[in-house]
Amino acid sequence: MAQTPTTPVRLKDIARDLNVSVMTVSKVVRNCADVGAETRSRVMARIKELNYQPNWVARSLAARRTFIIGLIVPDLMHSFFAEIAKGVSATIRPLGYDMVICNSEENSENEASEVDRLLARQVDGLLIASAQQPGETELFSRIDARGVPFVLIDRRFSESSAPYVGADDEAIGRMATKHLLDRGCRRIAHIAGPQLAPGSGRLKGYRETLAAAGIKLPDACVEHAKDDDTGYEAASRLLKLTPRPDAIFGYNDPTAAGAMKAILEAGIKIPEEIKVIGVGNVHYSDLLRVPLSTIDQSSASIGEQAADILIKSIGGKRRRTVKPVLIDPVLIARESTR
Amino acid sequence: MAQTPTTPVRLKDIARDLNVSVMTVSKVVRNCADVGAETRSRVMARIKELNYQPNWVARSLAARRTFIIGLIVPDLMHSFFAEIAKGVSATIRPLGYDMVICNSEENSENEASEVDRLLARQVDGLLIASAQQPGETELFSRIDARGVPFVLIDRRFSESSAPYVGADDEAIGRMATKHLLDRGCRRIAHIAGPQLAPGSGRLKGYRETLAAAGIKLPDACVEHAKDDDTGYEAASRLLKLTPRPDAIFGYNDPTAAGAMKAILEAGIKIPEEIKVIGVGNVHYSDLLRVPLSTIDQSSASIGEQAADILIKSIGGKRRRTVKPVLIDPVLIARESTR
DNA sequence: CTGAAAGCGCTAACAC
């Protein structure tokens, strides 16, 4: 069991055994073309035999490339970010990259120090769902100055020229609201999220759609949730309005689920008396007493596409400005808006 | 914005500027004691001025330590593992470690290749929620042979002498079952999970507790869920038994939530006619139509303690065998077992 | 096709 640690095999060892130079072995390992067929197979044989594994730290230092990319998210527990992480990982792994994940805890200073750590580790690129204040792009300039490519995800900063990949939040807002209109609702309340890109985009889409339909609602029809857990209270307040809303659009699923809870507790029927829709298609939406209609934002796809753009700009020249990628939302209609 | 990439400052640059040796600067950076007070402050000043950041790749190569630990989980989307990851991260970050996360997709070969990658990256240690077949410990021996410390989490392999940290699954099974007994239930059905450590531990605890209470139930009272999403079907089958169960214990929350859905759809009342309990305390348990009672397994704490043991065995000598750490479960009683 | 020379940026060990 606990045998004495084995010193890993090095290029040098193989070279010595075979009476060739370290260079030759290195070339075989990296699949360079300019190696004689016979030499190559002798080397390959020995490599298998000794189960040689390149030391990536040494390789990274010499090649000035780590094949590591950094991912910074505000909170891994949020299934949205976990799914992005999964999408990123699935995209980069086959290309030989690994990913180090950092949590900023939704705090801009943590984020900055994570960025510094990652840069010190010489990551080849960065993916950031940023917790910087809107408009605050000093951190991004710093990364730029280092010449390390990065892609912003989920939270957009139009002041930075960095590529951006995220859900199309305005489209989400429009889609949810339109769906509710199509179902015959007219007094559509909204529980809005924090004033970051996603929350305000969805709110904007909601307002536009109502306006386009010629519907005017009192300001009280929009509640603001600080937090994922405040859907319940927000909905409780909305239920006291007269006339009562006939629909509630929650800026994400937890909020909408909280709203559903408040509604059902008040003895009001979903979807007959109030329809409810959320955003995110979290995996339990379907398990709620009334399965929750939702807008799917294809989180995995956000991770995949962001990773894709990043990888390309790593290999490539100075990055040409990439147009923001807005992922199209998909409506998942379930019982709560039947 | 897109200014030309700046070459990072090196120890050498500072040394040259100040007419001291690279070593001296290195010592200041690492806070070694043996540096003159004045020299030190001159160096420090220049470090700030130039915003010097050590190159961790070079440092890792020279010091033969990366301060990176690898975490391998079957699925990041599972909030249980995401929470573990968060706990790990929170524990190691302040100590200067970073974490690279790999997904095995619940596949033993993926896991093995991830382990190899991580070893090639010279990680200082490994945390593994393993997808190896029960009893299959060849992979672990390989890691041992390399002398890299690792800690097993969630899935236990008693054949390996590696430290283990996980929930106390038998205690979980006992606690859930006992709670149901205390509530007056007698025909307690169980939806069991896959035959890995957690699933079978919970099943065992369930059986023991029933036996201790002198209750004998037909085999049909235990259904097996392949998958998190099969709670619904499993419960549907259980509901057809006569006499009908008066309680269902799901091996995790998604399963229990699926069961709740089936029960409510059948027009049966929770908790009056059937009580339901799950495991995991996922964050939405509370949002279900009937808030779900559950056993909390303190996932973050699993990550923290595992990371703790790992870090200690990195610094330390050959590891002394560590007793398995079983985290005590906590009962969260909600409406579904009132 | 093969290999020698020259590092990558940093640290360990030991002199001075």
Add this chain to the structure above:
DNA sequence: GTGTTAGCGCTTTCAG
């Protein structure tokens, strides 16, 4: 206290 000598294990560059 400070600096020297040697690398860590690999790749780049460029001769042969």
